[in-house]
Amino acid sequence: MDSHHNVEAGTTADPLVVSLNLTNVEGRNSGESDDEESSPSRRPSIQDLEDLPTLLKSCRNPPGPAQHVDLGTAASFPLSSLRSATTVKVKSAAYGQPARIPNLGRDWEFAGWGTTITTDLPGEVVEQHGKIEKHVQIGQIRATSIVGIAVTGGVLYTVGPAIVVAGQYAPISLLLVCVVVFIYRYIFAELGAVPLNGGVYSLLLVGSTKLVAAAAAVCLILDLGAAAVVSAATASNYANGQWEIGNVYVLTIAVLVAFALLALAGVKDSANVSLVIFWIHLATMMALMVASVVHWIRHGSEVLVSNWNAPSPTGNAPLDIFNGFCLGMLGFTGMEQCPNYIEEQKPGVYTKVMRNISYLVLCITPVMTFLTLAVLPRAEIDANVNFVLSYLGRTVAGKPLELIGSINACIVLCGGVLCAFVGIVGLMEHMARDNLLPRFLLQSNRWTRSYHYIILTFLLICILLVVVTNGDIILLSLLFAIAFLAVLALFAIANLLLKYKRGRLQRPVHAAWYAVVLALGGVLAAIVGNGVTSPQMIVIFVVFFGVLFGAMTALVCEVKILRLMVFAAAHQPAMGKVTEWLMKRLKIARSSPVAFFTNHDEIHVLNKAALYVIRNEPTMHLQIVHFYEEAEQIPTNLQLSRAVLDHAYPKLTIDLILVKGQFSSSAVACMAKALGISRNQCYITCPGRGSAIGDFGGARIIML
Structure with missing residues (x-):
């Protein structure tokens, strides 16, 4: 031409x-x-x-x-x-x-x-060399089980702390959480219009700038890190409460190191394994509910009435409900991970998974909280807050159910740790390919094909979280809540941005804008509430966020930074070799x-x-x-x-x-x-x- x-x-x-x-x-x-x-x-x-x-x-x-x-x-x-x-x-x-x-x-x-x-570009060339590898497609039950382990596992570390901060009003707080969950069901479903793995990071990369997507990625990393640490710490508390193994602080770090080694060995999450764990957990929860109802019927409502009439934690019912709501948002953590594997789900499955998750949250967490108040006095709940469900099992059905509950809790929570390590590999790999993280993270082990630098970096972040919080599960739960709530807020913002900036995308579900704004307001209120409850956690979150976001910003602005360094070094004759190296680095970048x-x-x-x-x-x-x-x-x-x-x-x-x-x-x-x-x-x-x-x-x- x-x-x-x-x-x-x-x-x-x-x-x-x-x-x-x-x-x-x-x-x-x-x-x-x-x-x-x-x-x-x-x-x-x-x-x-x-x-x-x-x-x-x-x-x-x-x-x-x-x-x-x-x-x-x-x-x-x-x-x-x-x-x-x-x-x-x-x-x-x-x-x-x-x-x-x-x-x-x-x-x-x-x-x-x-x-x-x-x-x-002939058709035969496209046919042979343009193939896009397809992910393994899983159905509704398996897709639900992967995220369901985390969502239903949240009850293990939500019930006790929620009762501690909200007292007898904890079930009301958790019902309000369910309202937010049901709104987010439609928000997440609409975001299925962008069926890309990577969660809110990928969504904001489509609907906003790379720097905004980087901020979302930092929140996701902290969310996964806090999820791994809270799961490891809670599993350690359950194990120590049952078998008196020893120092929970050391045991938490040992669990994290063990699963990092599994990830380095190439062990990956399996939908079939998740399905088995999920059904075992549901069966255990059902057995615990039935045993609690039978115990309640046999012994009457004296404990429930006593708990209801006892002074509330602050003496202010609305404030107690609000505090319980803020902490209770942990009850459906894991829901935000479903978009991370949307490409592996069969067409039409994603919206059904969102529906299933919302009903699971409604049927398990508030119900289990109410039954705990119906069976256990508040003083006993406070004394066993870190493993309250296994203690509930011993109260209603003796040692066997307590043992089953503890084993189930350890399996489910350890599964959550493994899922966090698997999830972080996919996220950080995506980010490294987008030049938001150093590309050396993409180096893989030639024997196991695992990304060892990513896994070790994530392990370091998790250990730092344990050290900074001294393994305190309440503080860790608050940090987890803040990171999780930040991710939820970003999902709502991504929904609004895609409505405005990507209106041509075909959407299977539409969430009304006022519902999105309402859900966003609820999440922001919960962030403020958790921040007021524990300002220390806000400081820790901001420090971790600032360090990670600063590193990513440096990579996004690498060329500008290198240009300034070249300009400064070029005026110093003694720095000739430094200038030459900077020029080479600038050319590569x-x-x-x-x-x-x-x-x-x-x-x-x-x-x-x-x-x-x-x-x-x-x-x-x-x-x-x-x-x-x-x-x-x-x-x-x-x-x-x-x-x-x-x-x-x-x-x-x-x-x-x-x-x-x-x-x-x-x-x-x-x-x-x-x-x-x-x-x-x-x-x-x-x-x-x-x-x-x-x-x-x-x-x-x-x-x-």
């Missing part, structure tokens, strides 16, 4: 392109400095010209004939072939701005000119390209894609990819728009790749291989009605 022909064709065809005035607005957005704008030898400015073809003819790198790259056949498809073809060869010699640091030249600031490439797939030539859409890359990615290379079946179908002004943006953003090389073939999710996967990038680095707009975002295997939606 002759790009000059397209230039002439676009002279009068598109008034929008002819009348563009991007310099003042877009130059500022791209971070150009005043000294660059004032350069007497600056590149031609769009605002100085009245028509686009004149600009393109007078610019330093006018569009020339497109280069053709052969991708071969299905048998000879060369991986990363387009990566080398798009390597920038024309550098600062063609760019007239003065260098910020003369002795370093301009190469470290100017990204280089882009180019246009044409290629063919900016070297990995990203691809944006477009089906039209609207320059404002392409401009938004360029701005998204500048603001969210460290790269200096954007590749615009367009699929076509016939040459006549190529948008007239696509090459012109690419050239304009390439000049408007000198710190971003913008290529245009014209692909003769049919656009599909498999074609995107095939092009990712040809470009030598992961599918996480492929960007698209909202898919139409004919396809869903989950079909694209990790490609990111960046605009409506």
Whole structure:
């Protein structure tokens, strides 16, 4: 294709392109400095010209004939072939701005000119090399069991503390929690419109900026860490209460280390194992409920009446109910983990899992709390708060049920620890591929294929949580509640953002906006309540959050930080080798390209894609990819728009790749291989009605 022909064709065809005035607005957005704008030898400015073809003819790198790259056949498809073809060869010699640091030249600031490439992508190549690996699809029961272990296991560490802080009003507090759960059932179901693993991190990556998604990821890491620590500490308390093993503090750390070793050995979560544990736990809870009801009938309501008439913890019923509500939010922890494995669930299963979980919470936690108050005096509950359900089992059915309850508690809670280690591996792997965590975390053990750096990092975070809280299960529960509530609040915010910014997404369920706001208000109130109850936990949460978020922010802003360091080091002659190392590091940080797939030539859409890359990615290379079946179908002004943006953003090389073939999710996967990038680095707009975002295997939606 002759790009000059397209230039002439676009002279009068598109008034929008002819009348563009991007310099003042877009130059500022791209971070150009005043000294660059004032350069007497600056590149031609769009605002100085009245028509686009004149600009393109007078610019330093006018569009020339497109280069053709052969991708071969299905048998000879060369991986990363387009990566080398798009390597920038024309550098600062063609760019007239003065260098910020003369002795370093301009190469470290100017990204280089882009180019246009044409290629063919035959159907047989796509069929063989564009396959997107499918996750194992599980049904409703198994999917429910995985998250159900955590949700129903919450009763083991919720009942006792809830009664301690709310007294006789604990069942009312937990019923209010169930109201929030039922609202969140629909919030989570609507978010199923983005069926990507990664939970709220993936949702905010689709609906917001990378930095906001990083904040959500930190909350998820703390949520998983607190879940692992609370589960390990509670299991240790149950084991010590039953068998008097020894120091609970040491035992908690030992449990965490043991499951870290299992994760390092390559042990992974199994839906079948989860199903067995889930049914054992439900059977144990049912047996405990039935035995408690029988005991209540035989002994009457004297204990229940005594507990009801006893002074409440604060003497203020509404405050007690509110305190119980704040702590009782732990009763459905684990629900937020269901979106983490949505890709493994069969179509239509996700919404059913949300329904099942909401009813499980309603039928277990408030009921078990009420029966505990009907059987045990408050003083005995306070004395056995950390293993109250096993003590309840001994009271209503003797030693056998206590033993069964303790064993069940240890199995369920240890299963929660393993799930946390498995969940963190998937989350941190996703984040490392998105450049939010160091890529060395992706190194795997060659024998077990486990990500040892991720597992050891998470183990360190968990041990720090135990040390900082001194293994206090009440403090750990409050920290867990704050992290969990922060994640819940982010899910509600993600729902509102997707309603506004991604309205074209097909949704299986719609949650009313006022219901989302109501649920968000309830969660924020619970965060405030827990913060007032234990300001120390807010401090601990903020410190952990600040350290992790600061590290991620440094990675997101790595290029800016390195540029400042280069600028500082270059003015110190004694730091020549340091400057050289920083320059190499800067080049590596900016070297990995990203691809944006477009089906039209609207320059404002392409401009938004360029701005998204500048603001969210460290790269200096954007590749615009367009699929076509016939040459006549190529948008007239696509090459012109690419050239304009390439000049408007000198710190971003913008290529245009014209692909003769049919656009599909498999074609995107095939092009990712040809470009030598992961599918996480492929960007698209909202898919139409004919396809869903989950079909694209990790490609990111960046605009409506």
